[in-house]
Amino acid sequence: MIKFSVVIPVYNKVEFIENTLDSVFSQTYPHFEVIAVNDGSTDGSLTILEKYKAKGLNIINQENQGVSVARNVGIDLAQNEYIALIDADDIWLTSHLEEHAKSIKKFPDNPIFTNHYDIKWNSNIIKSAKFNLDESDQNIRSIYDYFKASLNDNLIWTSAVCFKRSTFQSLDGFNPSYTTGQDLDLWIKFALKFSVVYNPKTTMIYHKGIVNSLSKNEYNEVRYDLFSSYLKEEQENQDLSLYLDQKRYGLALRTKAKNNLSLFKKTYTLINIGKLNFKQKLLLSLPVFILKPLHHLRDYLVQKEWFLKLTR
Structure with missing residues (x-):
């Protein structure tokens, strides 16, 4: 049976985290655990996290050390081989993990998988991510040139990805020295060694947020x-x-x-x-x-x- 460990780094996301957690616990695929790493939040995010303990949320509290450390800590504590990440201001559609499970069953030897995603630019505009791929092909497939596919939007987005924990650890995880772009760095390391399994089903909404953040x-x-x-x-x-x-x-x-x-x-x-x-x-x-x-x-x-x- 395919089991997932969902890892959520949380730092001062009181405005968004409840919607994110609701989307995670509404998954149609039932076999997963959820780990939230509270990275020293000061805005009440922890109070909201604690409301989800009854649903099985595992909360890890630490002093603020940055998103890379928070993700690495959560993945180190994960009980399952397949890791699915979501940031604390993004949203999964209910089929997100179910679609990942389909991809894994089709390509069980591959270590990294991504679903299609939408980009929420503001409260009124949500646009589909654009990849340098044949959009008429709606099959789950292996993409051997991640970099060419990502010349528009990135084929892998953090809240749309799933990967094998063992492979992640062999690549030394997220680099804590990068205070930004640490996820992009990791996907480059994956793509230099492995193909990426792409599922064209849209299952995630990335909250791009304020332009001048x-x-x-x-x-x-x-x-x-x-x-x-x-x-x-x-x-x-x-x-x-x-x-x-x-x-x-x-x-x-x-x-x-x-x-x-x-x-x-x-x-x-x-x-x-x-x-x-x-x-x-x-x-x-x-x-x-x-x-x-x-x-x-x-x-x-x-x-x-x-x-x-x-x-x-």
Whole structure:
């Protein structure tokens, strides 16, 4: 029998955690345990977690050490081989674990699985994630080039993924030194060694949240370290190089718009500019005094939904 351990890192998610837990405990597939790692929350999240003890929620309390440590701790304590992650502000549809079980039965030797997901940009707009795949193929299948498939949205998203605990541990888990992008780093490590089983059934809603949230605008030095950590592997994998160039492009644009020119220059030198499209090259060439208001304009258009209607 396939059994899952669901791991939820929680830090100050009082506004969202109840909906997340309700979605987990509403699964049609019954064989799972749920572990919530309270990473030093100060906003009342723990009070809500304790309400779910009667449903079988296992709560682990620790001082605030970051999401990587919280996830690693939860997975270390898991009783089952298959780990399903969900962040404390995302939502599973009721069939999420059932669809993972279907994928595992079809590809029992594979160590990592992902379901299709939607992206909640704001309270009014939810859009389907876009992958570089044949969308007409609705079969559960093995994807051998994760990086090519992820040139739009990432094929693997943290709250949509399931993996074998033993393989996760062999890859040393989430890297605590990355205060952002630790999940992206782990999926790269998986994809360099294994194919990814993709289930086109949509079973998760990723809450993208506020445009100017901390996780999206800080830690740019950490992002640079991450995006420059696979230079050796990129020499042997052109799709990985292109995938990371898209990430580096976004970082370069962000740092230039914020007038962090030293980090912009470091990032820019790593990009194969010839692989960027005309629009990307143009934006990177703009002076800061033009790029900065364009950056703010984009955020405004996203909030007003116009940007998403035009680009998604």
